[in-house]
Amino acid sequence: MNREAGAADRAPFPCPLYAIFDPSQSRGRPLSAILRDLLAGGVGIIQLRAKETAAKEFLRLAREMRGLTRPTSCLFIVNDRLDIALAAEADGVHLGQEDLPLAIARKLMGREKIIGISTHDLAQAKEAERGGADYIGFGPIFGTFTKDTGYSPRGPAMLKEIRKAVKIPIVAIGGITESNISQVWEAGADAAAIISDLMGAEDVAGKVRRILALHHPSSASS
Structure with a gap:
């Protein structure tokens, strides 16, 4: 991705599947095994979301994930916690509407890091684009x-x-599964975020491969 704030000519999003790694969705399986399977399947961007995890454990897990993703081409994003993103040397941070303001996050993270913003309506989407979200x-x-x-x-x-109104990449999220992901790609999303349908899969790597095989860029809405 072009990380110059406010740039209109963005490079293609790194992967049409945006994996959200949530420890609470692991069903007791080793987290490192799930992460390795996601990477083996070909995921190009993973976000660590650990809202129910204490800061010390959150940082330990973030550093472990950074270590596993660093040798690969997979980008590593931390949800909400800019401090942990910096400490773990993540590729970026994803912020919600109630989190640290985008301008402050950019000042702290620098222009080379990725900053994503959660939005729920047209006004929020336009504001995030104007503010320089990646x-x-x-x-x-x-x-x-x-x-x-x-x-x-x-x-x-x-x-x-939303696709017609903003030029920066859009990651669709919320209730997306293997069975409906094509709908969001066809509606113009650059990527689709999946949590439980990935974390809960019996064969995580196989699930990733099947989902990626469904993506046909030429059929996506522009």
């Missing part, structure tokens, strides 16, 4: 039990409107 997360697209966003499902139709 990409936006938009959703929830479908109903989800993974996270209570306080927003009703936006649906592919609203995603199409």
